[in-house]
Amino acid sequence: EIVLTQSPGTLSLSPGERATLSCRASQSVSSHYLAWYQHKPGQAPRLLIYGASNRATGIPDRFSGSGSGTDFTLTISRLEPEDFAVYFCQQYGSSIFTFGPGTKVDIK
């Protein structure tokens, strides 16, 4: 089973700042099957990025994804107040879906 780790665990930033979130896999992951989600307390998670670098429908262009192999990155170019949340990466391989533990982006 591929294990995803995310860093940092918590990122404390101010609105307007740039956020860079890392997702690292224990073995190579197909970029086609790497996704990112945003999750706010009490709400349904929201798909942000699919195929490592494609924005989902309705996702603002301040969100971008990159990476390949074992290292993937989610970047939020300028944080808006509504962006403070937990972000998860997810991969599919060998008939199993796995998620990273999440990075919490909170207000500094």
Added chain:
Amino acid sequence: EVQLVESGGGLVKPGGSLRLSCAASGFTFSTAWMSWVRQAPGKGLEWVGLFTGKTDGGATDYAAPVEGRFTISRDDSQNTLHLQMNSLTTADTAVYYCATVNPDWMLFNYWGPGTLVTVSS
């Protein structure tokens, strides 16, 4: 607009059973791939299982920790997904989310708000 609403969560004793439901609307449910994902308190998300759409054979697949104890079913006439959970343990305590699966990208494109299952004596 896609809507998924889970129900059926609650408190159950270890060894007990519970059945969750997910009411779906806003898309063609019968051909949709559906999944359950859970999140234990203070932990990350964990995939539970999958039910493919009718036109893809209507097959199920489960994560190892729940295989043999949990069963996913669907009622396409009622646009409802179910999760039958048996032999529950405290490790099954979690918020359970229903989600649609995009089979081309193998991701979860729409989610419900979740329902809390607490397994405790």
